[in-house]
Amino acid sequence: MNATTQASQASVSEANRARILQHLYHNGISSRAQIAKALGLTPAAITKITARLIDAGAICETGDLDGIKNRRSIGLKLDTSLFHVIGVKFARSLIEIGLFDLAGRRVCLEDLPPVSEDSIPATLDEIRDRVNRLIAADDAVVAVGVAVPGPYLRDEGRTAVVSSMAGWRTVNFTDEFAGAFPVPVFIEQDARAGALAHYLFDPAGTCEHLAYYLIGEGVGLGVIDDGRLVNGAQGAATEIGHVSIDVEGVPCDCGNVGCLERYCSAVAIHDELRRTGVVGDVDGLTHAQACQRLFDAAADGDEAACALVHRVGRYAGYGCVTILNAFNPRRIVIGDIVARAGAPLLDAIREVVAERAIDDIARATDITLSPLPTDAAVTGAAAVAITQFLEHPSVFFGDV
Amino acid sequence: MNATTQASQASVSEANRARILQHLYHNGISSRAQIAKALGLTPAAITKITARLIDAGAICETGDLDGIKNRRSIGLKLDTSLFHVIGVKFARSLIEIGLFDLAGRRVCLEDLPPVSEDSIPATLDEIRDRVNRLIAADDAVVAVGVAVPGPYLRDEGRTAVVSSMAGWRTVNFTDEFAGAFPVPVFIEQDARAGALAHYLFDPAGTCEHLAYYLIGEGVGLGVIDDGRLVNGAQGAATEIGHVSIDVEGVPCDCGNVGCLERYCSAVAIHDELRRTGVVGDVDGLTHAQACQRLFDAAADGDEAACALVHRVGRYAGYGCVTILNAFNPRRIVIGDIVARAGAPLLDAIREVVAERAIDDIARATDITLSPLPTDAAVTGAAAVAITQFLEHPSVFFGDV
Incomplete structure (x- = not known):
């Protein structure tokens, strides 16, 4: 081939x-x-x-x-403490910057203030400044990894569509970052970055058939099949968030109908909380804060909160069944904001998989919550840089 | 990696x-x-x-x-006429055996009588006999390729589930065929075999990001991403026929609900023709014959037939949008029984893709009907054997 x-x-x-x-x-x-x-x-x-x-x-x-x-x-x-990388993670409104060594150990982490449509240019300046300051202060930094929401068109350097925040669509990440730092920068779709992070750092060991199922502000997926990322022709494969689960369902910004992320993303949950008032007023909160309030209420036994977490988990489960049928991974790791709901979410997902997936395949697949700390998102961005470091040494050490 | x-x-x-x-x-x-x-x-x-x-x-x-x-x-x-392979294609009720050279040129082709649940053992004997007779008559045969309906569990040698014909589920293809011939035999899921056939033989040239979308008695998919088949941990990836397009939809034998193949396979079309009588009595026909009668009626301008072909095409189009979002191929080739509906089907598929796929991705994707002759199905089985011949020469020539 x-x-x-x-x-x-x-x-x-x-x-x-x-x-x-x-x-x-x-x-x-x-x-x-x-x-x-x-x-x-x-x-x-x-x-x-x-x-x-x-x-x-x-x-x-x-x-x-x-x-x-x-x-x-x-x-x-290979002394993994000798080389550092910087990871920058974009979500729709959240941006994190972290400094890591090659083993994925965190040296420091910064959150930027939430981004709105009109603060995008200022935010890009702020990111360049902060990253350059980190590089100036640390000779060990060899590369920067950037994780952006999908569908990310890798050759063009931009995101094709970002539900709930169209402003990012006009940003060309390659143009914004390619020459911005004294070290190379690598950009990847966020869930694929998360898959690389689990491939490199998961304490359960390296899995050659691994899916990382990101349920955050968007819903994304990164798949490693037989040790290699599934990329697609434009780097836009594994866009599970825009796979329809109901062809007569809710319309999505992407043009499709019934997109999975319309039912179980943090944005969808926040909308539902606004609509139903299940945990009181959530208007001033970020999507992550609103979700956390729901998960806390469910943990306290609030019935309506428990029911909503279960419903969200069922929808996430439908997505999981699609992942099994489309990619047949050995391990599915679930992470990001919505994964913080913990066991009740995972139970609902497993319930749906037990009901609906092909038995022989379901039995052979582990479905777990991410064992990486809650800053796994930004760890993924670092993993993008580390993967490039390990695959293309001449970029870092010349044609030795 | x-x-x-x-x-x-x-x-x-x-x-x-x-x-x-x-x-x-x-x-x-x-x-x-x-x-x-x-x-x-x-x-x-x-x-x-x-x-x-x-x-x-x-x-x-x-x-x-x-x-x-x-x-x-x-x-x-490499003289492609010097080496021959035999392809055996299983569908639910159709079995074809063909003899090909390495360039995919057909030497001969045989259809077996339609298979029913209780004729499976006799059919397996018949296949072994016919293949052995072909090998005995032709010294150039180097391998046998077998294409079977998915989800095929490659390590176990059996199909996990076959909608509409559970009998095949008990057949272990490896046990039935592994030692049956004097040449090596290779077994692969049918749509993946079809992807290999188009990778090797498509007159439009080799495409490194190729999806073969099989719409026949079942609905299947084979994906080549960056020149490699997407296999999954058990060889059961790309099972598009069991990806749900409606989580509240029609139950399927596989355990899932709203599976794509319940809406646009030849079996689903045959059921619909029985139910509605659109083209008269179709009870004694094979699925392929019933579909052909529909396509002929549509070509003659029958309104109800045209409407049904359009509806089937819309459903096939929903599957196409999922393929774009999940695998982002450069080219999607549609083949098998239902593809014989021709332009009206393709138009309906493209209509749905234009409405629902992400613009940037839809614009970069060619969607076509298979340019291979109507026996493309069995060509895929041959392609499985040819791919092995080209990838593992020591199996055929020793450790030269």
């Missing part, structure tokens, strides 16, 4: 460098012999490539590996 | 052999120098690998390439 892809000698070298970096990232300290064996490369090739990576400062030698005393037992290490 | 995949030296050699075969398959006669340049391999490596492939009879040398007269201008060729 991929008949038209033409590899060059240089890209073969780059691929081998990347594989060595990734091996050290995922497996920790390893000897040259261990790497050679795992990657099917000759010892001579490993010696040559690792020597250059050491010269470039990408990796370093450690002392002898435990219990082994000979030349080949010297360990090689 | 794919951190846990461990390549060995042997698999690197196999990958290079496969890349050379694929290059010759897609680009025709090429010199060693052209292949070396295209694949980023050294001339020495090309010389070594091609010598072995020539010895094994996989490829051959041709005379000097046009206009070039030196040692490096000798052409290499």
Whole structure:
């Protein structure tokens, strides 16, 4: 397959460098012999490539590996604390900026004030300033990752449509950020960024068939199939939020009817709370705050609140059944604002999956809430940068 | 990515052999120098690998390439007429067996009598007999490809559920066919097989982001994203026929509600024709025959028939919008029984896509009827075998 892809000698070298970096990232300290064996490369090739990576400062030698005393037992290490990345996460009205090391450990995190349509230009300036200040203060920063709401048209650098906040549609993220920093910047759809974060940092281990189901201000999905992101021709695949669950349903800004995100996003919940008054006046609150008030009321046993959380969970469950049928992942991780509803939400989702998914497939699929801290969103943006660092070392260390 | 995949030296050699075969398959006669340049391999490596492939009879040398007269201008060729494959296509009640060469040219084609629940064991015997007779009569046959309805659980060798014909659910295709022939056999979900057929044989050229939308006795989908099939953890991804378009809709055998295939498959159309009598009595007909009668009546201008084709096309269009949002392919090719309705169906599908898909994405997507002949279904089964031949040459020629 991929008949038209033409590899060059240089890209073969780059691929081998990347594989060595990734091996050290995922497996920790390893000897040259261990790497050679795992990657099917000759010892001579490993010696040559690792020597250059050491010269470039990408990796370093450690002392002898435990219990082994000979030349080949010297360990090689990718020190994940030596390199930092900045993650910037855009939601419709929320923006977070975080500084992380390569292992996804947070160094610091800042929230920007909520964004409205007319504050977008000022917000973009503010982001550039803050990121540049972070870079100026920290020599270890090697890249910036940006996570934006989908559908994100990667080649064009802009979002095709953002429900509830059309202003972002006119922003070209590539133009706004490409030359803005002294380090490279990489932009990705937010749920796909979340999938990368769980691929890299999930304490449950690396899963090669992973879906990250983002239920926040929008509803999004990132899918890793056999170790690779499902991207689509324009980088706009896996837009679960605009998959219809009712072809006669509620119209959506995207042109479709009955879009999933019209039923279970934080925006949809906020609208419902305004309409029904289930938890009192929610007019001055952000979408996240309104949702939190609902989840707190449900946790306190309020019947109407519990019923609404259950209903939202059922809708999220319909989306989950579609994810199973469309992508057949091994693990579905649910995150972002609405996931903070916790067990009652997850129970309702699992109830729907048990009722409606194909048994053989449902039984083989784990559905969990994200184990990453609540700032997982911005961690995804960092994961975008870290993934590029591990896949394209020549961008960071030259053609070593 | 794919951190846990461990390549060995042997698999690197196999990958290079496969890349050379694929290059010759897609680009025709090429010199060693052209292949070396295209694949980023050294001339020495090309010389070594091609010598072995020539010895094994996989490829051959041709005379000097046009206009070039030196040692490096000798052409290499994968003669697609030298190797044959057999394709076996299962639908719910239709089974076809075809003999093809590597370019997808049909040598012969046989239809089996329609299958009912109680004739399944006899049918399996009949298939084994016929395929073995074809192999015995033709030394060029190198492999058998089998296309089966989804969701097909590849590791287990069986279909998870088959709407309208539960009997096939108890059949383990791997057990039935794995040792049945003197050549290797490969089994794949039917719509994925169709995607491979269009990837290999579409006269419009190779498309790296391709969806094949099968609307036949079932509704299925095969997606090639960036040159690779989207498989899912169990090989059961892209089951568009069981994605719900109405969470309060018609129940399906799979457990879900409002499954797309309940609205636009040949089975659904046959049911509707029985219920409404639009084209008279259709009780004794196969699903394909009943559909053809509808399409003929519509072509003759029958108003009720036209309205039904339009309605079916609208439903197929809702599925198309989901395909755009879920997979963002560059090209969607529609095939199988219902595609024979032709332009009126395609027009209704495009009408729905224009209304409901995200503009930026709809504009970048070609939606067409399959340009392959009406036996495209069984061509897909052949494509499964051909894809394996091109990707795993050591299975056919040993570890050359």
